[in-house]
Amino acid sequence: MAQIHAMSDDQVANELRKMTAFIRQEALEKAREIQLKADEEFSIEKSKLVRSETQRIDAEYEKKFKQASMSQQITKSTLANKTRLRVLSAKQEVLDGLFEDASKKMAKEGTKNGKKYATVLQNLILEGLYALNENKVTLRCRAKDDEAVKKAAEAASKEFKDNLKRDVEVVVDEKERLPEESSGGIVLLNGTGKIDINNTFEERLHLLETDALPTVRVSLFGENANRKFRD
Template structure:
């Protein structure tokens, strides 16, 4: 016959305390696990958010940097272009001034009769060679008729010596050149259809076109941006 032993109150209390302690320990360990997992998830989420914000900041900074860089380039280019235009304008003003000064001095060549006759001779000779005709007319200002006749006489003589050809040149006094010009002459040939303008103004204009590159180089130096030359 088995015997049943009843637990005393102290024993029951002790057992309850043990069970309570066990449950509490289990709960604390579970809470610790939850806390560790939460901390890990928080760290992961925090790292993710930091990376996202860092990437966003980097992207914003890169956009702002590119915008600022482009703005700086535009400003630099604008300033460079304005400076270049000012330099070109100043250079052109200088060149225009040089040729304007030359224009004002064109008439000085007519003051010395002997030198002017030589100039008219050479201008006439140039026309003789270009026309290659036996008879031509020369037009000058009324004030230059005497000097032109002497110059033509010398020009015809030299032309014959150089080409072994006869040429007759006369001053067309019925159609003089305007008195307002500085000097020079025009040679008419081809039955009046060809007119070679060798006035001082025309020669200066031609010189301005042909000699301008050389004048620029002399004044301002070689243009490093220019790749091709005539």
């Protein structure tokens, strides 16, 4: 027993060093273990943060991309509408100018050719006689057209009688006239004066603007004649 407890100072010091070294080694290993675990947890948390931030950035990018696409579509649609309106306006200006020129030319030259004008008057009167289909019809015209209208009325009533085998009395209203600035033509009234047919040049041109517009549009713009004037 005395030998077991009897250790020299050097032996004691050696044992202490061994114990100290062992404790230090355990401490280092524990520190390494803690460091590894900390690094692992840091790496996991870092991956989570990176994933989360990447998803946030992707979502923000997708949101901004959609906003940019929508803005681009709105801009494109707005530009297309503005262009369409400009084209529509330009086409309408062409059509307005065309019919305005026709109106001016009609007012200036429509009755210059007396023979041609007489034929036109006869046809306009005959058309009105067929439409009214009455025994007496009154005509209104410009005062300066009296003679031409009377001759045309005589020829028209004769043709009416030849075709329908009955007489029609056609008289010229010398009290109420068409304005002298009118381009020409006539207005027909039935016996009571309550029904009238406007066969003046102005009215025929107005009807032409509506009825012939599809054909005019095809000729000018190459558009579908059956389509309404939209663009």
